[in-house]
Amino acid sequence: MNRTVESGKTLLVDGPASVSVVSGKVEVFGFILRNMRRAVVREGKRLPFAVKETATFDISLGESAKAEEVDGDTIPSSWIKAYEQMLNPQVKPFTAMVVGAVDSGKTSFCTFLINKLLSGGQKVAILDGDLGQSDVGPPCTVSYAFVTKPVTDLFNLQARNAFFVGFTSPSRAINKLAEGLTSLKQEILSNNPDFLIINTDGWVEGEDAVNYKFQLVEKLNPDIVFCIQQKDEMASLLNTFGKIKKLVVDSPSAIRERSREKRRSLRELGYIKYLRNAKVRSIPLSWLKIEEDELIGLSRNRGSRKQANRIYELLGMKPLHFAELQDKICIVIGRRRWISPDNIKKVEEITKKKAVVVRKGEEEGLLLALYDAERKFLGIGSLREIGYERKVMKVYTPVSNKISIVTIGRVKLDENLKETPIFTEENE
Template identity: 60%
Template sequence: MNITVNAKKTLLVDGPASVTVTSGRVEVFGYVMDKGKVIIRDGKRMPFTVLENATFDVSLGENACVEEVEGSTIPESWEKAFEELCSIKSRPAVAMIIGAPDSGKTSFCTYLINRLLASKPKIAILDGDLGQSDIGPPCTVSYTFVSKPIADLFNLESENAFFVGVTSPSKAMEKTIQGLTLLRDEILQKSPDFIIVNTDGWIEGEDAIKYKAQLAERLFPNIIFAIQQDERLNPLLDMIRVYRVLTIDSPNAIKQRSREKRRSLRELGYLKYLKNAKVQSIPLSWVRIENGEHLALARNFTDSRREREINELLKIKPLHFAESTDKLLLVFGGNRHIPEEDLRKLEEAFGKKAVVIFDEEAEGLLIALYNSGNKFLGVGVIREVDYRRKVMKICTPVSGSISTVKIGKVRLDKNLREHPFSEELIKQES
């Protein structure tokens, strides 16, 4: 479908769609283009501000749509924010972006980067949003450098990432801050001019405020851009008064997304880093496993005498068992029923809590793979843990030699669809 739009108007396109600019000049989040194709994912909206009368070749997917509006949908305060950032003379200049979900954080980062690129500085984007990550896989924080104007940060690959393993920092505040600090230090070694730090939309409540304040303390930004939609941001703004904070507007044309849409956008993030994945088997003794205690995958002290005692008391041999100071974890196949009274006997004899787990509980868990230098290699999914043979089957595009497997709390099915309550389930299990 060909669409002609006159200057000083904006074409809003809701994905899934592909838009090719065939003539004229347009601007997408500060990226001025006179030709080129932009893909808009389902759940996303892209504004094409027309600078010189333009024609577009638009292909719309299911439920996609286009709309023409007057003027630009980029708030004037975004332009002022860009000027304010340019006025900071120290290098690197670190800018942190905060705002509620769907307030325009990613779009504003894209806008700042595109505008900054006109003077060819070295710009790093540090993506601190675990759930709606633009750069790295979901459940990670990540960074990359941007050297060319871009319509959608999602098209960039991460240069390095840190696996947190959950989709919200509320479940891993310290770990997320640790990851972002480590990555920031790595970026600093590469002499950037600007570091743009995007954050997640968790801004309400005591913990959220504490988290953002601690993050600011650790990253020490030269400026914080706060995208304010309503008064919800005020308590957080109060907490970060010591920083140079510039409040900016959320665009009126913003597209709000449902929880389901956010999840399906995240699933595209898994797909980005799991396409071309192959199944490989890793003997458990070859790798260090982190966060696998609840699956009896941590190294532990066991011996054959203990094993005999367990077998005798339960009258059935578990596939595998692991012992920590206060717990005895017993792995069984299928949904085998173990009588409560036998477990109580075992608890009495061992003086610790007996926890039954089933071998399929590991299936589908998102994992991150690291090499011996602790370099993040990529993500994968556990297909199966064969406790008897002590082998883990994983599906991953990573081909290098794996030395550590970090286990996440998100569960994906074979089509990379997220199990809706996976993180909650594991919380109960552990």
């Protein structure tokens, strides 16, 4: 469908949609589009096409997508001022951190700053610190990319390196997140960017959130913090930041908010992006160092044979896998096997530890991070199966390099790469 929009207006397009600029001049988050330039709007997202010179668009709308014309530009003037603040920086590289609530426009503001800086010929990196609504790397990771061409959506970038945290929610992994972001920042700086933009998650309200963001600012030491404000949700964070150099910018009124379900389905696009062309690989467990595997205690051996035999006796069976961890006992049994609760209680009494029984097959779908021997992040995978008899791990992944380290995440994906609840006491 062709549509002409006058100069001075903005076409708001809600995805899924594909939009080409047939003629005229259009700006999307600081990126000038003309001459048949095409932009894809993902489902659940909205892009503002601000018309600078009367433009004709060729638009294909997917199911439930729409395009609506509004007067003026939906980019707040405070965003332009924020960009101007970054010109002529006192230091190089200059680091700006962006904070704001969910759906406040953090990603769009980062995109805007990046495009503007690129048009001024700067070398720009983005460090994506949002686990749940990550734009650059896979969900559950923090990651970075150097941006060499303007973009309408940061999702189009591929991560140059990532740090796997394994959760979708920051509150469950504060220290790990801070560690990951700090180490990635060092790596970025060693590549000499002119500007580094750090995006963060939308957890800003409440004492824990405020403390976490303050900790991040202290560790990452940005030259400026841009705080996107909708109403007064940032008040206590702003207060805590005290003398830290900051600038409050507006949240655009044309923002499109998303439900929890939409956020989840956007996240699923993130898994799909990093599992494209995946195949099942079978890797001997003996080749691998397995981390964060408290769910099944895979990397631990059974301890002393005597103790193991004693426990098998109490259980009345020999499990497929057994591991005694510091605070619990992991027991893996066959799909159709059964252990009497009385026997489990006996094991708990003798060992003074909680016994967790997992059935073979329950591991299927766990999200994995894959690293090489030097701990370089290779990509993600989804656990297909642990072959306890043949001592192999079957992983669905596009990664073809040699994998030496596997980290197990606290997220599980079904065969359509949709998130599903996880087993055992981790299930909240």
